[in-house]
Amino acid sequence: MKNQDLVDYLKECGVCLFCQLRYLKARGNEYQNKQEYFEKVNVLYEEDSGCIEYAPTNKRKRRNVCPTCLDLFSDDFRDQLLLSISSTDIGKYDCDGIVIAMSIPIILQLRQLSMWYALIDKFGDNVSLDRTPDVSLKEAIKLILNPTICEKLKKSYDINNGLMVTINLSHSQEEEGITRLEKLNNIVNPRKRGEKYEKISRSLIERKYTPARVSSELFKEIFDVPPLISNEGLKFDSISLLGPSVYVAGRYRKISRKLSHTPWVLNGERVMDDSIEEIINRNIANYFCDPKKVNFMSSGREDVDVRCLGAGRPFVLEIPNALQSSLNSEKARQMEDNIDKSQKVSVRDIQMVKREDLSHIKMGEEHKRKCYRALCQIGSVATIDMLRKLDLQQGFEIQQKTPIRVLHRRPLHTRPRTVYSLKASVCQQNKCLIILDIVTQAGTYIKELVHGEFGRTIPSVASLLGQPIDIVALDVMEIDLDWPPSISV
Ligand SMILES: [Zn+2]
Known part of the structure; x- marks a missing residue:
């Protein structure tokens, strides 16, 4: 199978340039420079390839929706995505890094599968029956979309400490696709008596639906091969944000003999109005997020009437969904001063620590x-x-x-x-x-x-x-x- 033949056929099916690259097995930053890669694999490069038609109503030239990615990689989709992300609370998060988690509809996976059958029909033995002929959408999102989003938002991709942006996508044909898949599933895996029904999922499709396991004739009875050009692209169901978890440590000295470690409630009533935990949380955690969600840990504790002097007792706050991912020393010293004002607790050495450091507090007690x-x-x-x-x-x-x-x-x-x-x-x-x-x-x-x-x-x-x-x-x-x-x- 010549690369040029493959691309010609993909173009005939209306497949976009990025998907053509996926089927040419482009890797890494080869997606960033399309023309160079096409030349490298001896394929004629055409900027405006894919299916082009004139919409009859306005005579405007417009591109059809790509049948294999449903325009996931189109400029329009990317622009809409950036707009949608910008309209969230992302501005409230002071994070340099982000992580993108994109949940794509099952219909997209079915369309990859359908194109796989189409390529087998067209190119026969040149196409494997058990190894997908393309670079998966998941992988392509990482290579194509993530770098662009990061660049436009001026963020780095940080899998450990980044702000998690979860994007849920949907498509109008999703339900219909799943109904058809269930129909196929009942034929391929008829449920034996008493056997649990295995819910349709991405992993089920990946495991059980390959041309090696499901015959082309059967698949074609239920699905269109090659996938039909769709009129509609993907839609955004929801975009949610989750800030990184940060850990702030320090040492506290307990100066008061009338202060409990944590809120002290007896028969539904507060015995003392304040506690070490609350004083520290409201002065530190407030800066990062809602203090109610914070987990306060210390290396042991003392009784209400016992003071803790000397260098103080180590503590750490585990702060989920933090709006801030860093803490400068000026801010940290200001927090210490504010806690001192309570005249019940005094804190020193406030600093951000790593998750691994929590073992200091938890172990060896x-x-x-x-x-x-x-x-x-x-x-x-x-x-x-x-x-x-x-x-x-x-x-x-x-x-x-x-x-x-x-x-x-x-x-x-x-x-x-x-x-x-x-x-x-x-x-x-x-x-x-x-x-x-x-x-x-x-x-x-x-x-x-x-x-x-x-x-x-x-x-x-x-x-x-x-x-x-x-x-x-x-x-x-x-x-x-x-x-x-x-x-x-
Ligand atoms: Zn595409």
């Missing part, structure tokens, strides 16, 4: 060390002997039952935990108060470690001391996670 400082009250003035009993810098192991206060949300278990070191000093202002510096394995309940909770934690500071001791105030001093990287201003 059990093995981390945590440093606490507890202010504790005893029933009498502290003595040197007491401080000596609590000077255990070599550490010790404890067995800790799930505290009663968290039993409503955690299962009852006895967990071994390591206390890496314990050191006590007397509060100079009040000798009945002891300051404990405790380094423990993550997941240790500190309040219970101190008072022992009626023997549910063994040993406890109370049992080591041989007398009751209670926590007055607790601070987290350090979290053993060197992430996200510190930002020096």
